[in-house]
Amino acid sequence: MSSKKIHIADTTLRDGEQTAGVVFSPSEKIAIATMLDRIGVSELECGIPAMGKDEQRTIKKLVDLNLNARLLSWNRALIPDIQASLNCGIRAVDLSISVSDIHIRHKLRSSRAQVKEQLKTALDFAKQHQLYVCVGAEDAGRADMEFLLELVAIAANLGADRFRFCDTLGLLDPFTTYDKVSTLVRHSSIDLEVHTHNDLGMATANAIAGVRAGATYVSTTVNGIGERAGNAALEEVVMALKLACEIDPEITITDLAQLSRYVATASGRPVPPWKAVVGEKVFSHESGLHADGVLKHPSTYEGFDPAEVGLKRHIIVGKHSGRSGLKQRLQELQLEQPQIDLNKLLQRVRSLAGRRKRALLDQELIELCRAG
Ligand SMILES: CC(=O)SCCNC(=O)CCNC(=O)[C@H](O)C(C)(C)COP(=O)(O)OP(=O)(O)OC[C@H]1O[C@@H](n2cnc3c(N)ncnc32)[C@H](O)[C@@H]1OP(=O)(O)O
Numbered sequence: 001m002s003s004k005k006i007h008i009a010d011t012t013l014r015d016g017e018q019t020a021g022v023v024f025s026p027s028e029k030i031a032i033a034t035m036l037d038r039i040g041v042s043e044l045e046c047g048i049p050a051m052g053k054d055e056q057r058t059i060k061k062l063v064d065l066n067l068n069a070r071l072l073s074w075n076r077a078l079i080p081d082i083q084a085s086l087n088c089g090i091r092a093v094d095l096s097i098s099v100s101d102i103h104i105r106h107k108l109r110s111s112r113a114q115v116k117e118q119l120k121t122a123l124d125f126a127k128q129h130q131l132y133v134c135v136g137a138e139d140a141g142r143a144d145m146e147f148l149l150e151l152v153a154i155a156a157n158l159g160a161d162r163f164r165f166c167d168t169l170g171l172l173d174p175f176t177t178y179d180k181v182s183t184l185v186r187h188s189s190i191d192l193e194v195h196t197h198n199d200l201g202m203a204t205a206n207a208i209a210g211v212r213a214g215a216t217y218v219s220t221t222v223n224g225i226g227e228r229a230g231n232a233a234l235e236e237v238v239m240a241l242k243l244a245c246e247i248d249p250e251i252t253i254t255d256l257a258q259l260s261r262y263v264a265t266a267s268g269r270p271v272p273p274w275k276a277v278v279g280e281k282v283f284s285h286e287s288g289l290h291a292d293g294v295l296k297h298p299s300t301y302e303g304f305d306p307a308e309v310g311l312k313r314h315i316i317v318g319k320h321s322g323r324s325g326l327k328q329r330l331q332e333l334q335l336e337q338p339q340i341d342l343n344k345l346l347q348r349v350r351s352l353a354g355r356r357k358r359a360l361l362d363q364e365l366i367e368l369c370r371a372g
């Protein structure tokens with residue numbers, strides 16, 4: 001694995017907003033960009049100037065924020081798209097070109113030779129304007145490796161700064177991602193980025209595999225929003241880098257839950273309570289052994305302190321509770337009394353939870369205690 005810095009290249013404002021039906025207002029884009037910048041994200045893919053005047057106005061506002069993060073715009077590898085980016089004051093561009101035969105033949109109705117020419121022309125233009133360039137290899141996951149290597153060489157020779165390997169349809173697994181990205185890294189003199197999708201539920205795993213293979217940029221979105229099943233989630237990638245890979249992505253994690261809530265509201269895509277890392281209930285413990293363990297020593301059943309990402313621990317009283325968890329909840333509700341028989345109360349808790357098919361509400365626990 002590379003010892004180079006791993007950069008989070010967040011695309012909440014581009015691929016995230018491409019989630020079918022999602023629209024961020026200009027002020028929401030500014031708020032999201034500001035929060036991402038504040039937590040230390042290296043790069044924000046901030047939109048698509050080719051979409052027209054409204055999008056360009058918003059991108060100009062983002063440029064005017066003078067954030068620490070690099071602002072990168074998404075462009076087809078076409079001069080008019082790049083010109084639109086230049087008009088917004090953008091200094092870093094993703095030049096996207098489809099690289100799989102299925103895309104080249106059926107979407108672009110083009111050929112590999114024409115794709116190479118198109119890339120050269122666009123890259124040449126971008127470099128004449130001193131832009132930082134990431135070559136976005138769309139559908140690279142399904143592309144022929146020899147062709148990909150040719151494109152990486154063209155990109156590097158013409159001065160591109162980075163090559164983005166896209167598993168556009170989210171069809172790869174972590175092992176294949178690792179193999180493909182390793183091959184590219186071995187033959188590339190420029191930085192590699194991995195951009196993954198979640199169609200098979202492996203976006204985060206594939207992103208991490210890409211980093212382990214040597215990619216130094218990893219594409220994310222807050223809450224994993226994005227095309228179809230979404231992208232690799234920023235919060236998951238950051239915590240997986242830290243805890244599973246022992247790589248410090250240099251991100252302030254205490255605001256992750258707050259950022260997640262903001263993007264959930266702005267996107268109209270609520271975060272499931274059980275969502276990894278930022279879900280409201282991922283630090284809820286009901287099972288007797290878990291509650292007992294976590295109360296004795298949190299790291300028995302918590303991989304990290306919920307407060308680290310801005311969440312709280314909850315001890316839940318329900319069907320699977322044991323005496324320790326029940327006692328703790330009674331203490332928290334100031335219900336603990338010497339005459340309460342915990343074993344008896346636990347049986348009543350189980351019985352009520354079974355009838356209600358859920359954990360107990362505080363009021364129900366209070367009433368069970370009062371009933372004696
Ligand atoms: C995998 C991804 O997420 S890539 C990002 C995709 N994002 C988006 O599409 C959101 C923003 N898109 C838009 O606003 C519009 O699609 C625009 C402005 C880019 C283009 O709009 P339109 O001119 O109306 O074209 P439309 O969307 O119908 O079709 C896309 C055209 O771009 C072409 N195209 C697609 N990818 C590329 C590329 N990388 N390089 C060059 N041309 C491309 C298509 O072949 C098609 O061309 P054709 O009309 O000659 O067949």
Ligand SMILES: O=C(O)CCC(=O)C(=O)O
Binds near residue numbers: 015136137139169
């Ligand atoms: O072209 C790019 O750089 C990214 C395109 C994309 O979002 C994808 O392939 O999933």
